[in-house]
Each structure stands twice: as C-alpha cells, then as structure tokens.
Amino acid sequence: MNSTDLIDLPGIEIDQVKKMANQYDFYGHATAQKAVCPACHHASTTINARHLRKIQGLPIANRTVWLILKTCQFACLNPRCDCHFFMAPLSFMTAQAQRTNRLNALILRTVAQRSSTATAALLQSTGIQVHKSAICNLFKKKRHD
Numbered sequence: 001m002n003s004t005d006l007i008d009l010p011g012i013e014i015d016q017v018k019k020m021a022n023q024y025d026f027y028g029h030a031t032a033q034k035a036v037c038p039a040c041h042h043a044s045t046t047i048n049a050r051h052l053r054k055i056q057g058l059p060i061a062n063r064t065v066w067l068i069l070k071t072c073q074f075a076c077l078n079p080r081c082d083c084h085f086f087m088a089p090l091s092f093m094t095a096q097a098q099r100t101n102r103l104n105a106l107i108l109r110t111v112a113q114r115s116s117t118a119t120a121a122l123l124q125s126t127g128i129q130v131h132k133s134a135i136c137n138l139f140k141k142k143r144h145d
C-alpha cells in the first residue's frame with residue numbers, strides 16, 4: 001500500500017512521509033488540474049501560485065498526523081470577473097481549516113460524551129493534538145451551522 005492510499009483523502013497525492021517519535025509528516029500536493037472560479041463559475045487551468053498548507057489528519061498508531069500540502073491558487077481569466085485569483089477547494093477540509101473534516105467530526109463525536117477538558121486529554125492519548133479551547137470553538141461553530 002502506498003502512502004496516498006493510506007491517507008485516503010480525495011484530490012491529493014502524497015510524495016513523502018517522515019516518521020518521527022510522536023508524529024508522521026505527510027508531504028503531498030493537490031492533484032486538481034483545473035478549478036472553477038467561485039465568483040463567475042468559469043473554469044481555469046492557469047495556476048498562478050502554489051501555497052503550503054499544514055493541517056492535522058486522523059492519527060495513525062497514536063502518532064499525530066500532519067499533512068503538509070502544496071495547494072494551487074488559480075487565476076480567473078474571465079475579463080469581466082473581479083476575482084483575479086482563487087484557491088482550489090479541497091473537499092476534505094474547509095478553506096481556513098487546521099484539521100480535516102473527518103478529524104473535526106471525530107472530536108465532535110468525542111466531546112458529545114464528556115467535557116472538553118476530558119476530550120482533549122483522551123484525544124491527546126491517541127495522538128490528536130487539540131486544545132480545550134479549540135474543541136469549544138468547534139462545538140460552538142457546529143451549533144451555529
């Protein structure tokens with residue numbers, strides 16, 4: 001099994017994995033060759049820049065998993081559109097996220113049964129690095145969605 005299959009997230013390929021005492025760093029890149037402008041809905045294949053994102057994924061064998069991903073900023077070539085550049089979305093995370101959607105879902109399922117302090121301690125023991133305050137913020141955000 002290769003590391004892209006192991007991580008099992010759509011739209012990315014893993015190029016390299018580094019194993020450390022308490023964590024795995026998965027280095028990868030977004031695979032989308034085109035993206036749709038969120039403002040005018042025209043497709044673009046013109047990549048303007050690449051940005052590095054670091055987000056936490058589900059742990060593996062009680063080690064924290066970090067995804068360090070090169071993501072693409074596309075240029076909108078529609079001359080009537082005010083949006084010149086936009087990031088191609090990744091379906092497994094929200095735009096400003098620090099964790100994958102499935103990791104956030106796991107945290108929310110865990111906190112439903114216990115306090116955020118107990119949740120943080122329990123998750124920490126499995127390799128998930130999350131503070132009590134981040135759990136509270138996630139919980140509040142979920143209630144407003």
Ligand SMILES: [Zn+2]
Nearest residue numbers: 037040076081
């Ligand atoms: Zn546009």
